[in-house]
Amino acid sequence: MLVIPAIITGLGLGSMYGLIALGFHITYSVSNTVNFSQGSSMMLGAVLGYIFTIRYGVPVPLAILLSLTCCALFGLVVERVLVRPFAERGSNAWLMATVAGGIVLDNVVLFTYGKEPRSFPSPLASKPVEIFGTGVYPLQLIIPLVGLGAAFALHFISRKTKLGKALPATVQNPDAAQLMGINVRLVIAISFMISTALAGMAGLLIAPLFNIHSDMGTLFGIKAFAVAILGGITSAWGVMLAGLAYGLIEAFVTTFLGSVYTQIVTFSLVIVVLAILPNGIFGREAVKKV
Amino acid sequence: MILVNNSWGESNEKGLKAALGANSIPNAGVEKFEANDVDVVPQLTRLKAAGADVLFLVGNVGPSAIVVKSLDRMGWNVPIVSHWGPAGGRFSELAGPSASKVHFIQTYSFSGKLSPKGAAVFDALKKKYPEIKSAADVTPAVGIANAYDATHLVAIAINKAKSIEGPKVRTAMYEIDKYEGLIKTYNKPFTPKNHDALGADDYIFTHFKDGEILPLVN
Numbered sequence: 001m002l003v004i005p006a007i008i009t010g011l012g013l014g015s016m017y018g019l020i021a022l023g024f025h026i027t028y029s030v031s032n033t034v035n036f037s038q039g040s041s042m043m044l045g046a047v048l049g050y051i052f053t054i055r056y057g058v059p060v061p062l063a064i065l066l067s068l069t070c071c072a073l074f075g076l077v078v079e080r081v082l083v084r085p086f087a088e089r090g091s092n093a094w095l096m097a098t099v100a101g102g103i104v105l106d107n108v109v110l111f112t113y114g115k116e117p118r119s120f121p122s123p124l125a126s127k128p129v130e131i132f133g134t135g136v137y138p139l140q141l142i143i144p145l146v147g148l149g150a151a152f153a154l155h156f157i158s159r160k161t162k163l164g165k166a167l168p169a170t171v172q173n174p175d176a177a178q179l180m181g182i183n184v185r186l187v188i189a190i191s192f193m194i195s196t197a198l199a200g201m202a203g204l205l206i207a208p209l210f211n212i213h214s215d216m217g218t219l220f221g222i223k224a225f226a227v228a229i230l231g232g233i234t235s236a237w238g239v240m241l242a243g244l245a246y247g248l249i250e251a252f253v254t255t256f257l258g259s260v261y262t263q264i265v266t267f268s269l270v271i272v273v274l275a276i277l278p279n280g281i282f283g284r285e286a287v288k289k290v
Numbered sequence: 291m292i293l294v295n296n297s298w299g300e301s302n303e304k305g306l307k308a309a310l311g312a313n314s315i316p317n318a319g320v321e322k323f324e325a326n327d328v329d330v331v332p333q334l335t336r337l338k339a340a341g342a343d344v345l346f347l348v349g350n351v352g353p354s355a356i357v358v359k360s361l362d363r364m365g366w367n368v369p370i371v372s373h374w375g376p377a378g379g380r381f382s383e384l385a386g387p388s389a390s391k392v393h394f395i396q397t398y399s400f401s402g403k404l405s406p407k408g409a410a411v412f413d414a415l416k417k418k419y420p421e422i423k424s425a426a427d428v429t430p431a432v433g434i435a436n437a438y439d440a441t442h443l444v445a446i447a448i449n450k451a452k453s454i455e456g457p458k459v460r461t462a463m464y465e466i467d468k469y470e471g472l473i474k475t476y477n478k479p480f481t482p483k484n485h486d487a488l489g490a491d492d493y494i495f496t497h498f499k500d501g502e503i504l505p506l507v508n
Contacts, residue, residue, distance in 0.1 A: 002335055002336075002339060005331050005332065005335050005364070006332055006335075008331075009329045009331050009332055012328075012329065013328060013329060016328075116379050116380060116429070117351065117352040117355075117379060117380075117384060118380065118383065118384075119355075119380070119383045119384045119386075121386075126386075128362070128363045128365070134364075135362075135363040135364055135365050136363070137363060206328060209328055209329070209359075210328045210356070211352040211355060211356070211384050213352065215326070216326065218326065219324070219326045220326075251332050254332035254333060254336075255332040255335060255336060258321070258336065259295070259321050259322045259323060259332070259333045259336075260295070260322050263324075
């Protein structure tokens with residue numbers, strides 16, 4: 001009676017965390033930096049989806065394409081303006097700069113889109129279907145599939161393609177990688193674009209289940225980073241599976257212990273796991289080949 | 291009780307527990323949600339399993355809509371009595387058709403037949419804010435109405451006191467005889483023993499219908 005709804009809720013939430021966390025994985029894998037405005041990128045995807053479809057009547061497939069393109073362009077801006085100038089000087093100030101960039105974006109959206117939460121109706125989230133006696137929106141079944149599909153694609157690219165095998169070189173020795181014909185700056189810029197597009201995809205997927213507003217991504221961004229670290233930020237599968245595990249633990253704690261314990265237990269668990277496994281559950285200590 | 295997890299929810303929990311206790315009504319459970327929760331099915335499942343036959347809801351418009359959508363997904367049709375939080379935005383749009391199941395208290399609604407004063411204020415709002423097309427666009431109606439009357443009552447007191455010094459304005463407020471406000475006509479609204487111009491009779495239970503807030507009728 002209580003278990004099935006908890007599993008459905010947990011998998012839906014967990015795959016959202018995982019999808020956003022994959023963005024952290026991508027940029028870290030090629031540049032050792034992350035974009036702390038991932039939560040805002042997620043919000044941007046949802047807001048743009050709403051604006052294109054509801055306000056301007058753009059057909060949904062085109063609206064999705066436009067929204068993801070804009071999110072990718074935001075990623076490019078983040079990399080060019082908020083990360084590269086600091087990373088190239090060996091400074092870690094990109095960390096605070098990306099946090100600030102997210103806050104700026106949230107506030108720009110607040111002033112332009114408005115303060116009122118809006119709804120993004122979808123036929124995939126209007127009528128629940130019954131599975132094991134529990135109501136589930138079809139979208140809640142699609143979200144984990146998209147998340148696992150994204151993790152599979154990233155894993156495949158990194159392990160099975162020439163590009164994927166070349167990417168770690170951009171982190172280990174950017175100068176040597178450049179000499180070998182890898183355009184390091186372009187690769188890093190593309191990784192940021194993919195990461196924000198993934199977050200935008202998460203925003204579009206969650207929009208019909210949630211309310212669209214300028215700070216909808218804040219908590220998601222924080223939890224997704226916890227998930228990325230928990231899973232082992234260097235492993236796409238690890239990050240996705242950690243996302244699903246985190247969502248399930250949240251839902252089970254809420255269901256069986258009560259909602260007042262949810263945040264205490266889940267974040268405490270993150271601390272305990274990292275104390276035991278500093279590289280995350282599926283992460284490995286970086287090996288530098290000389 | 292299904293309450294937002296902050297001090298607002300805490301204070302309502304205390305108040306509701308005291309009121310239920312005074313009437314010897316046990317509560318089935320108290321569950322909390324975060325303002326940015328996407329799904330509160332686990333909390334509601336606990337309440338349902340504990341035998342709750344009515345929900346007291348405290349939250350702003352967005353989270354309240356998530357509670358209603360989660361109930362829809364569970365297929366749990368339970369009466370919901372709410373704080374006026376849902377009136378603070380586009381609750382019908384956010385919560386969908388089941389928004390009308392949420393009953394909450396208001397002091398004023400811009401929907402239905404308006405008094406001359408109400409019509410005048412509504413026209414002035416539409417003139418100043420062109421985005422207001424219908425009563426559904428006036429959010430939160432109760433906040434606007436309360437603020438409108440309160441501002442005028444304070445202005446009358448300041449005029450009477452010919453001062454903005456607190457003690458003088460307070461004394462002048464006790465001297466207000468009559469003011470035809472938006473919510474009601476205030477007769478001797480304040481005395482040294484009564485600092486609340488609105489009483490229990492000034493509140494009505496309402497619900498959303500097609501985006502507008504309408505009084506509940508049996």
